[in-house]
Amino acid sequence: MPAHAPSVVFIGGGPRTAGVLERIAANRAGLFQGPLDIHVVEPYEPGSGRIWRYDQHPGLMLNSAAADVTMFTDASVACSGPAADGPGLAQWAAGVLDGSITDVPDFPAALREQLRNLTGATFPTRQLQSQYLEWFFRRAGAALGGDVTVHRTTAVAVEPAGGPASAASNGTGSNGTGRNGSAYGAGTHLVRLANGGTLRADVVVTALGHTDSQPDADSAAWSGFAARHAGFHAAPSYTTDVDYSALAPGQDVIVAGMGLAFVDLLVLLMEGRGGRFEETAGGGLRYRPSGREPRLWAGSRRGVPYHSKISASLPGEAAGNLRFFTAGAVDALLEQHAELDFHAHLWPLIAKEAGYGYYRELFTGSPGRVSTGWAGFSARFAELDWYSTAREALVAAAVPDPALRLDLEALDRPFAGKSLGGSADVQEAVARYIEQDLALRDSPDHPETMALFVALLKVYMDLGRLVPAERLNARSQQTVHGWWHGFFSFVDSGPPPRRLREMLALHQAGLLRFLGPGLSVEADESTGEFVAASAQTGFSVRAKAFIEARLPATSVVRSLNPLLASLHSAGLGSEQQLLTADGTHSTGKLLVSDRHELLDGQGRTGGRLFGVGPGTSGWGAGAFARPNTNAAPFRENDALARTVLGVAAGIVSAHPTSTRPTGQDTPAEPAAVGRP
Structure with missing residues (x-):
C-alpha cells in the first residue's frame, strides 16, 4: 500500500457496509483514482454480520421471497453513481447450481438441497441468505483491487489521533486540515480494537446495524x-441470542409482542424443541409436539400478528409512478408551511396514494366486484x-361489498372499539383474524392487497427523498420513527404465510x-407471578415466565455496544433529541447530518466521522431490497460512497507530499472467507 493512501475504517461489516463498498468501487473511477486503505472491523462473518450469520437455527427464514432480495444498485435507483446490475438471491442460487457463479465455498448437503428447491417465490432460510451476502461482500472487496482488510474483532473506541485535547479541532468539518499529530491533520482518528490493535483512520464509517441496549426501567x-x-x-433482544433453556415443558409463558421476533420465538420453542408440522388434506398444517414445548400466551397493542406476505400477482392496470405523494405535492406543502406535520400534512397524501393503488387494482383487476368503471x-x-x-360516498357507491372498502384505521387497529368477552372470545377472534388474513393475502383472489403493499412500499422508500427531515416538526419526527415505521412493518413487512x-x-x-389487544403486564410481588391482562378482553393470565418479544429500542445512551x-x-x-411542546424526547438514534456525518449535541460535525443504518437518525431502512424499486438504502449507500471518495480526494489534494504511515498500526488478520 503506498504511504500516502487515505485510510477508511468501516466499523461493522454486515450487508450495509458491503453495499457501501460496492458503491465505492462503482464510483471510484470518476471521483478518486488514487489508492485507498480500507479496513472492515467485524467480529462475525463479513457480509452477513451478526443478524444474518450462518450460525442460526436452520428453520429461521427471511420475511422476503427470493425474487424480492437483491444487493445490487440497479438502474431504478435514483443516484449519482453508475448502476451495477447483478444477480439477486434467486438468480445467484441458479448461478451457483449451473456453475456460472464459482466463487463460493463448498456447501453442505442441506444448503445444496435448498439451492435446488429455491424459486423466486420461496422464502429462503437465513443460512442461505448469509451465503449470498458473504459472496456479495467478497465480490465488492475484489472490485476494490485488494484494498480491503478485514479484522475479525470488535471496535471498542474511537478517539482523535492527537488525543482528547484535539477533539475540539475536529469541528472543522469533513475536510479539516489542522494538525493533530496525524499526517493528514484534524479529523484523523484512532480506532481501538478488542484484540488490542489500533487502526489509524482518515475516515470512519459506523455501520453497526441492530445493537443491544441496557434494559429500560420497566424491563430492568x-x-x-x-x-x-x-x-x-x-x-x-435479538431472539436467537437468548437462552430459553430455563423454560420447562408445559410451562405457561407470557409473551408481549407478535411481530417478527415473535415468529422467530415460535420456531425456537416449538420446532427447535423437536416438534414438527405436517400437511393436512385441506391444505393446512397439524403440529406434532415433542412434549418439550412450553405453552405461550401472546398479546400486543394490536393483539394480532403482522400481516402475511402476499402471493398474488397484479392482473390490473400497471401501477406506474406515485400520483399524490409526489415531489410537487411535498414542495407545495413546504412553501405553505415552515414546518410540516406528518398526520396533518403528509398522511392524508400517503393514505390517498395507498387508496388509489388499492382501488386501481380492484377496479381494473377485479371489475366484477365494483359497480362502475x-x-x-x-x-x-x-x-x-x-x-x-364525499370520498367515502364515492367508494360506497362504487364498491358494493363493505369488506372491500379500504379502511386504513381499521387495518392499523383491527380490534379498536370492540369488546371481547373473555378468553374464548379472544381465541376465536384472533384465530378468525389470522384465517381471514391468509384468505386475503395468500391466494390469487385478492390482488388489491398486493397493490396496497406496493403503494405503501413506494411511499416508504420515497419519504426520505421527498421530505427534508429538518422541515418536520419534532412530534412528526417521532411519528416517522415510531408509528409510521410500525404501521408499514405491520402491513408490508410481515412473515411468510406459512408462519x-x-x-x-x-x-x-x-x-x-x-x-x-392492549396488552398490559404487571408483577405481583405477593405471588411472584407476572400478570397479563387487557381491558378489552375481560380476562387475565398469571405465569412465572415473561418474554418481551421485540428488538431492543435503539439507544446511544444505554447502548451495550462499546463503540x-x-x-x-x-x-x-x-443521541437525537426532539423538542416538542411537552418537553424533550429522544429517539435513541445516533444523530447524523443529511450527509451521514456524525453530529455532537450542538449539531457540529466530528471531522470525517460518518454513520449509516437503522441505528442512525437518517431516513433509510434495511440493507437489501426488492429489485427495481429505487430502494432508499441503495440511494444512501451511493451518496455515502461518493462522500467518502470526495473526502479522500480532498485529503490527498490538501497534503500532496504526505509521508503518512499505512492505515493499520497493528497487524491485521487475513480477510475472512465465507463458510457455511
Whole structure:
C-alpha cells in the first residue's frame, strides 16, 4: 500500500457496509483514482454480520421471497453513481447450481438441497441468505483491487489521533486540515480494537446495524422481579441470542409482542424443541409436539400478528409512478408551511396514494366486484381529500361489498372499539383474524392487497427523498420513527404465510393462546407471578415466565455496544433529541447530518466521522431490497460512497507530499472467507 493512501475504517461489516463498498468501487473511477486503505472491523462473518450469520437455527427464514432480495444498485435507483446490475438471491442460487457463479465455498448437503428447491417465490432460510451476502461482500472487496482488510474483532473506541485535547479541532468539518499529530491533520482518528490493535483512520464509517441496549426501567424491574422469585424474564433482544433453556415443558409463558421476533420465538420453542408440522388434506398444517414445548400466551397493542406476505400477482392496470405523494405535492406543502406535520400534512397524501393503488387494482383487476368503471371513479377520486365524506360516498357507491372498502384505521387497529368477552372470545377472534388474513393475502383472489403493499412500499422508500427531515416538526419526527415505521412493518413487512398457518396449528394444538389487544403486564410481588391482562378482553393470565418479544429500542445512551458508548462519552456522537411542546424526547438514534456525518449535541460535525443504518437518525431502512424499486438504502449507500471518495480526494489534494504511515498500526488478520 503506498504511504500516502487515505485510510477508511468501516466499523461493522454486515450487508450495509458491503453495499457501501460496492458503491465505492462503482464510483471510484470518476471521483478518486488514487489508492485507498480500507479496513472492515467485524467480529462475525463479513457480509452477513451478526443478524444474518450462518450460525442460526436452520428453520429461521427471511420475511422476503427470493425474487424480492437483491444487493445490487440497479438502474431504478435514483443516484449519482453508475448502476451495477447483478444477480439477486434467486438468480445467484441458479448461478451457483449451473456453475456460472464459482466463487463460493463448498456447501453442505442441506444448503445444496435448498439451492435446488429455491424459486423466486420461496422464502429462503437465513443460512442461505448469509451465503449470498458473504459472496456479495467478497465480490465488492475484489472490485476494490485488494484494498480491503478485514479484522475479525470488535471496535471498542474511537478517539482523535492527537488525543482528547484535539477533539475540539475536529469541528472543522469533513475536510479539516489542522494538525493533530496525524499526517493528514484534524479529523484523523484512532480506532481501538478488542484484540488490542489500533487502526489509524482518515475516515470512519459506523455501520453497526441492530445493537443491544441496557434494559429500560420497566424491563430492568421485571428482570429483578424474576430473579427474586425464581422466575424467568427475557428483555428485548435479538431472539436467537437468548437462552430459553430455563423454560420447562408445559410451562405457561407470557409473551408481549407478535411481530417478527415473535415468529422467530415460535420456531425456537416449538420446532427447535423437536416438534414438527405436517400437511393436512385441506391444505393446512397439524403440529406434532415433542412434549418439550412450553405453552405461550401472546398479546400486543394490536393483539394480532403482522400481516402475511402476499402471493398474488397484479392482473390490473400497471401501477406506474406515485400520483399524490409526489415531489410537487411535498414542495407545495413546504412553501405553505415552515414546518410540516406528518398526520396533518403528509398522511392524508400517503393514505390517498395507498387508496388509489388499492382501488386501481380492484377496479381494473377485479371489475366484477365494483359497480362502475375505473376512468370515472379515478377522475372523481383524484379531486377529493381522503378524509372527506364525499370520498367515502364515492367508494360506497362504487364498491358494493363493505369488506372491500379500504379502511386504513381499521387495518392499523383491527380490534379498536370492540369488546371481547373473555378468553374464548379472544381465541376465536384472533384465530378468525389470522384465517381471514391468509384468505386475503395468500391466494390469487385478492390482488388489491398486493397493490396496497406496493403503494405503501413506494411511499416508504420515497419519504426520505421527498421530505427534508429538518422541515418536520419534532412530534412528526417521532411519528416517522415510531408509528409510521410500525404501521408499514405491520402491513408490508410481515412473515411468510406459512408462519401464520403454523400459528393456527400451534393454537389448535393448545401450545399458543392469545391474550388480545392492549396488552398490559404487571408483577405481583405477593405471588411472584407476572400478570397479563387487557381491558378489552375481560380476562387475565398469571405465569412465572415473561418474554418481551421485540428488538431492543435503539439507544446511544444505554447502548451495550462499546463503540457507540465510546462515541457518546467522548462527545463525538450524540443521541437525537426532539423538542416538542411537552418537553424533550429522544429517539435513541445516533444523530447524523443529511450527509451521514456524525453530529455532537450542538449539531457540529466530528471531522470525517460518518454513520449509516437503522441505528442512525437518517431516513433509510434495511440493507437489501426488492429489485427495481429505487430502494432508499441503495440511494444512501451511493451518496455515502461518493462522500467518502470526495473526502479522500480532498485529503490527498490538501497534503500532496504526505509521508503518512499505512492505515493499520497493528497487524491485521487475513480477510475472512465465507463458510457455511
